[in-house]
Amino acid sequence: MTHAHPHASHHGAQHSPRHDADPDGQAEILDLDAEVLAEHISAITAWLPVEREPREVVDLGCGTGTGTFALLERYPEAHVTAVDSSAEHLRRLRDKACDAGVRERVHTVQADLDAADWPDLGTPDLVWASASMHHMSEPDRTLRSVHGLLAPGGLFAVVELAGFPRFLPESAPEEQPGLEARCHDASERYHAEHVSHRGADWGPMLTAAGFAIEGERTITVNIDGSQDAAIGRYALGTLQRLRHSAVDSLSPRDRAALDRLLDVDGPHSILRRGDLVVRTERSVWAARRGK
Template structure:
């Protein structure tokens, strides 16, 4: 990718597209993404270190970059690389640019606002494409896989990172008056996602093969942090469970809603921020696929 073409995809018009924002609560989502990056930084770094790159990439594309957890980890892993960071959210891209500037990396990050279910922007010919927790949101993921295959440089690598599910934070016997509350919330959330996000939890291996890739690696990252929780873990749990409540409140019993609201009330003695038994438990699957 030439110097000129890199700047051709820089999102100079990001501040003019707020009217097209798709997510009504991007502020909450951005906070969760930032906390996810902070709490799970070591695990994200372990994924980038594992990637079986054939040669050190000079140009990387991050599809669905969010607020930049993957982008910044990839820049640290490959200090000679530049990243084209793609997302539909203007506010997420703004936040990514802020973080890149704080770290002195602004000249290596080129943001691109695009809806990948519509027309694709010109992203050049990267040697590495990264898609973390974004593929399952695609309306036609098979089409997206073919697009990535055709975009990649020969011998280039495509890394697909997907969540096994949202993190768990509470012990199984918590809270004391409604044991198993978190699992019931997640069961309701999983049912909702099964109806609306049908590709969540998909096995991307066969799909990658069908798109012309050779799958060279598959890894499961198991996360189990704490206790005792850090301040960031407490805020991560609070923000994440607030988001879960927004999605499943109508599916819960009145007793479960009351118990959940007590946990989410930061002024309550039962607040999740006052618990010393929080953990972060989750899994991520990583597929590393090469274009022949």
């Protein structure tokens, strides 16, 4: 973003580049995605087959900066141009960069990546897109734009999520076992209609855009959240977003059980559970522009 995204975008998650207002707490979800999955995001940046340490990096659909800060940490000489359509996300990213003492290494650009003409983003050695490509209305055009943007021999890293993360055991909640799986099934049907490229295999599309695939891998996430309050908040925010996309397909009993989980002041709140586990996957493609 992982992104991540959850499809906030988290993910992450997940990292959606298409929202300027933030009524759903999307920015908070993106920040939690970065906190909870920091180790896995670091593993992705460590895996990237860079030929030399990049000096100029572009983070497309950067959200609140999950990828930006992971890349700044991985490549201490790099400058990152962080691109997103959300002014609020970019403001939060700049504030975090100031707090981290790296503001001079970050340049933010507000732009709609679905537009035919992009602003000047330089000639980066590395372009990173986490949980943003599936939001593009014309991804083939976006991939060609990235190919033209990169320096010869530059690398394009595409990170995508395997849907929303899962948190609950199959036996939960006690009155409606399997609720989370049914929410995910309903959400998948919703997103199949509205976000047609989610879950796509980006390898053939990258090749068609002129890239050479240099690596592909899947990162499996399985994190015990019993002692981590951040994971409870992450689960809460994720289920709130799941409710938005799944509610019309759920039975009245499932809706009632879900609302009990989402009632932060109630005795059945997901924040009170000690059996949460973050389970998800992130797929990564590393594609190079020819020299």
